[in-house]
Amino acid sequence: MCPHPGRTCERKTLSDTSTLIATLNYFHPLSEGVQEFLKKHAYRTSFLKGDLLLAAGQVCEHIYFIKKGSVRGFIKEGDKDITTWITAENELVTSIYGLSKKRPALENMQALEDCEMLTLTLADLENLYLQFPEFNIVTRKLLERYYQDAEGRAFIARLTNAENKYTQFLAKYGHLSNRIPLKYIASFLGMTLETLSRVRKRLSSKRA
Amino acid sequence: MCPHPGRTCERKTLSDTSTLIATLNYFHPLSEGVQEFLKKHAYRTSFLKGDLLLAAGQVCEHIYFIKKGSVRGFIKEGDKDITTWITAENELVTSIYGLSKKRPALENMQALEDCEMLTLTLADLENLYLQFPEFNIVTRKLLERYYQDAEGRAFIARLTNAENKYTQFLAKYGHLSNRIPLKYIASFLGMTLETLSRVRKRLSSKRA
DSSP: OOSSTTSOOBSOOGGGGHHHHHHHHHHSOOOHHHHHHHHHHOEEEEEOTTOEEEOTTSOOOEEEEEEESEEEEEEEETTEEEEEEEEETTOEEOOGGGTTTOOOOSSEEEESSOEEEEEEEHHHHHHHHHHOTTHHHHHHHHHHHHHHHHHHHHHHHHOOOHHHHHHHHHHHHGGGTTTSOHHHHHHHTTSOHHHHHHHHHHHHHHHO | OOSSTTSOEESOOGGGGHHHHHHHHHHSOOOHHHHHHHHHHOEEEEEOTTOEEEOTTSOOOEEEEEEESEEEEEEEETTEEEEEEEEETTOEEOOGGGTTTOOOOSSEEEESSOEEEEEEEHHHHHHHHHHOTTHHHHHHHHHHHHHHHHHHHHHHHHOOOHHHHHHHHHHHHGGGTTTSOHHHHHHHTTSOHHHHHHHHHHHHHHHO
16 A cells, blocks of 8 residues: 555556666665665655655654655754755655664654655565665665764754855755755754855855 | 874783673674674773864774773864764764765764773774675664764754753763763753753752
8 A cells, every 4th residue: 555645656666766776886786686676665656845754753664765856854843943954866865763763753854846756665674684684785885874974964063153054065065055945954054044145145255 | 003102002802892792782693703803803992081082184093882981072163162972881983974984084082081992993894894794784783873873962953942952961861961071061962051050950940
């Protein structure tokens, strides 16, 4: 049964796994068995702009590979909506907190644009580890990369100088800076929209 | 050659790996081969309170298992010293940013107390992956746990309400709250020492 009622889920879409396989291959060569498993079990899911992939407190049952679109993580503190990460094509998203432990997610995940995903259930992910022990090498390397990215995000979040924060953001997320609404970038950087606008104006006049 | 001149490094301390092995076994059973490798290659290193295990900008060549003591990560922004994580016995520390990539560390690592470590070079860690592919399962599970911890830290850092932040800190780091100087806890929580003291007083009067 499709786990996303109202969304387009298609199982067994053989041709669609090529970018996922190419991305994983970059970390470690995938065996034929793993590639066949992914072709058989990864299925397409689509989300519309604004849709929640997951609400905080829910247990995430899936890992998504973004084929098209962008996604953010965010937390709520009272009325405040605080963006914690932003990502786009060729990246994986899931609730890290629930990964392998089935714990309720700390964060919400929301589509920032219409999205097309390749989806794998976490049960299938566990089967991948069991049936193809070498997939642990792929995931060990993937987790190193994602953990390093998380360190980079934490580094930016910890800085207090607004211009410094935005410069670091551009170095890492420059490709998204004109695609993501400024209010989410401001929130990700822990500053007001007004401060971000001032910083952007100051930096562009420096460059001119 | 000892990589830490002036510190006590002892190679081949067979009896010292038991807590490391027990800790790793908790994630995934270690094969005899992995256990023998660790006994042969992990060596003791000691640091004095205040010592830097690593300075930001250096490439970290080691991963440390804390047998005794506590360690913090911190970044510098101008004159500001911002604590990014705090950890203690039975945990591993290294530069995540340099792991498998030999990139300069974003953060400094400092002993908060006199520390005894079991140290493994990253070259030996790579050999572990190559010689014992099942060690990738151990590390995949370890990285999931550490990445989840990083998410938890980021969650606390993103909150803006001081009492909320300190309550979350106590839930996760209660065992360290009377052991770590308050100035580092305040800095970790992104608040002044005065604010932290006020929050602690308010919470303890609520409990009384």
